[in-house]
Amino acid sequence: MADGLDAFGMMLDQTGLPLTEAQKSVLFTAYPMFRAMVARATAPMSREAEPSVIFVPDPR
Amino acid sequence: MTELHFLTIAQASALIRAKKLSPVELIEAFLARVKRLDVRLNSHLLLLEEPALADAARAEAEIVAGGWRGPLHGIPIGLKDVFNTAGIRTTGHSALFKDHIPAEDAFTVSLLRNAGAVITGKLATWEFAIGGSSFDLPWPPARNPWDVSLDPSGSSSGSAVAVAAGLCMGAMGSDTGGSIRGPAAWCGIAGLKPTYGLLSRRGILPLSFALDHAGPMCWTSEDCGLMMQVLACHDPCDSASASVAAADFAAGIGFGLSGLRVGVVRHFFETDLLTDPETIAALETSVLALRDMGATVDPVRLSPFGAYTDVGSLIARSEAYAIHQHWLRATPELYGAVARHRLMAGAFVSAADYINALRERTRLTAELAEVMETVDVVIFPTARCPARPIGEDSMASGFQPFFNRAFNVTGSPALSICNGFSQTGLPLSLQIAGRPFEDAIVLQVGHALERAMGTRTRRPASALATAAKRLPWGIASLRSQ
Numbered sequence: 001m002a003d004g005l006d007a008f009g010m011m012l013d014q015t016g017l018p019l020t021e022a023q024k025s026v027l028f029t030a031y032p033m034f035r036a037m038v039a040r041a042t043a044p045m046s047r048e049a050e051p052s053v054i055f056v057p058d059p060r
Numbered sequence: 061m062t063e064l065h066f067l068t069i070a071q072a073s074a075l076i077r078a079k080k081l082s083p084v085e086l087i088e089a090f091l092a093r094v095k096r097l098d099v100r101l102n103s104h105l106l107l108l109e110e111p112a113l114a115d116a117a118r119a120e121a122e123i124v125a126g127g128w129r130g131p132l133h134g135i136p137i138g139l140k141d142v143f144n145t146a147g148i149r150t151t152g153h154s155a156l157f158k159d160h161i162p163a164e165d166a167f168t169v170s171l172l173r174n175a176g177a178v179i180t181g182k183l184a185t186w187e188f189a190i191g192g193s194s195f196d197l198p199w200p201p202a203r204n205p206w207d208v209s210l211d212p213s214g215s216s217s218g219s220a221v222a223v224a225a226g227l228c229m230g231a232m233g234s235d236t237g238g239s240i241r242g243p244a245a246w247c248g249i250a251g252l253k254p255t256y257g258l259l260s261r262r263g264i265l266p267l268s269f270a271l272d273h274a275g276p277m278c279w280t281s282e283d284c285g286l287m288m289q290v291l292a293c294h295d296p297c298d299s300a301s302a303s304v305a306a307a308d309f310a311a312g313i314g315f316g317l318s319g320l321r322v323g324v325v326r327h328f329f330e331t332d333l334l335t336d337p338e339t340i341a342a343l344e345t346s347v348l349a350l351r352d353m354g355a356t357v358d359p360v361r362l363s364p365f366g367a368y369t370d371v372g373s374l375i376a377r378s379e380a381y382a383i384h385q386h387w388l389r390a391t392p393e394l395y396g397a398v399a400r401h402r403l404m405a406g407a408f409v410s411a412a413d414y415i416n417a418l419r420e421r422t423r424l425t426a427e428l429a430e431v432m433e434t435v436d437v438v439i440f441p442t443a444r445c446p447a448r449p450i451g452e453d454s455m456a457s458g459f460q461p462f463f464n465r466a467f468n469v470t471g472s473p474a475l476s477i478c479n480g481f482s483q484t485g486l487p488l489s490l491q492i493a494g495r496p497f498e499d500a501i502v503l504q505v506g507h508a509l510e511r512a513m514g515t516r517t518r519r520p521a522s523a524l525a526t527a528a529k530r531l532p533w534g535i536a537s538l539r540s541q
Binding site for chain 2: 008012014015019027037042043045052053
């Protein structure tokens with residue numbers, strides 16, 4: 001992945017998680033799997049396509 | 061006569077109602093069995109001996125006085141330890157929550173108590189319903205009663221083990237990506253993930269707001285129906301709770317399947333994820349049984365199974381990360397390694413990725429609804445293979461053993477039943493999914509197939525007898541294997 005390590009590092013920094021190098025290494029092995037899932041689950045859709053969860057103003 | 065601990069809820073209930081079976085004697089028998097066998101099976105994190113005996117005595121007094129409350133009155137029920145219990149610790153099988161004592165029962169637990177059910181124990185789970193069968197937690201993982209060297213699957217592991225081994229008659233599980241149906245499949249019981257919103261989630265430790273379901277796990281589909289009769293109740297304090305007319309979940313039990321239209325999602329197990337031949341053979345036998353009972357059976361096509369996995373995983377991991385973010389930052393050392401890694405991975409999903417996954421969920425749900433206009437239920441295996449060795453990390457190996465996540469994504473009712481046994485004597489499984497709020501039809505088909513396939517007469521008794529002769533399984537001995 002061209003942007004793999006940089007993007008991964010940036011994401012981890014944003015989380016504020018206190019990770020050891022060993023824990024970062026384990027997570028980095030799973031990172032490509034998640035990016036692949038994201039790529040597959042982002043089919044072209046119209047801008048108006050609603051997500052499955054929408055706000056309900058009166059939930060009761 | 062069937063031993064007390066292997067009676068179904070329907071059988072025991074009929075005897076209790078007729079005053080031929082004492083709830084006190086029944087509960088005493090179950091408590092004694094847990095104490096004798098669970099040192100090897102690890103299904104219970106907490107045995108509620110004194111409260112269960114008090115509840116049984118109360119139930120007995122009510123029934124003797126003519127106050128029978130219904131089919132769960134006096135019946136021993138276990139709770140996955142993510143269901144809050146007032147004044148009783150609810151741990152999520154985690155060191156993080158080992159001293160967590162809720163003030164109130166979960167809504168579903170209060171419904172069970174009102175129906176006279178006797179809560180006998182808090183049951184093992186994967187840590188916070190996500191961690192896997194882990195050995196670095198305060199309690200050991202539950203073990204499969206058909207062979208204690210095998211994984212029962214999860215995350216409702218203790219619930220499935222306890223029901224299969226005759227340590228309780230029914231149990232509550234939760235299912236975000238298959239956590240009721242997976243362990244039901246590998247332990248050979250019936251497990252229903254009801255329609256999303258049909259059972260309240262209030263008072264259950266959350267994993268994913270959009271995908272969490274609570275549901276019953278029992279030896280038979282009929283018993284799941286008896287539990288659903290009590291559990292399906294609108295909860296105004298759960299924003300996802302559906303306000304629908306009360307269904308009769310036993311209405312179709314025992315009736316034929318003439319005219320039923322069944323779709324087989326063949327591409328799931330023939331091309332999407334390669335599946336064990338014995339599992340496929342059991343499915344084909346089930347298809348013949350369905351036709352014999354008057355159903356029509358034809359193939360149907362959905363999106364590839366992986367599409368559901370992607371969407372479900374992205375939603376579940378994002379929401380689980382949001383729920384656990386505070387503790388992951390503050391006290392990460394209190395999580396087991398597997399749960400910690402699986403939860404932290406949610407940090408990789410951006411807000412845009414999450415929203416797009418929710419949009420794709422809408423598309424997949426609409427696609428299924430179109431297919432379900434042509435059939436009443438769809439079927440496919442629950443598990444791709446029988447139970448595998450405990451300690452094998454399917455995430456690390458990339459092996460996904462189950463066809464479960466699709467129906468968390470769509471919210472449809474989905475039931476796993478035992479539809480045969482492998483040559484090595486392990487349960488095989490079939491999944492039956494239906495249209496939203498047609499859970500009763502799914503249970504009707506499950507019951508009919510269980511009877512036709514004759515799988516409900518075989519219990520893991522021989523494996524339990526072998527287990528009872530062994531030394532207790534401790535964490536240290538497992539690590540040395």
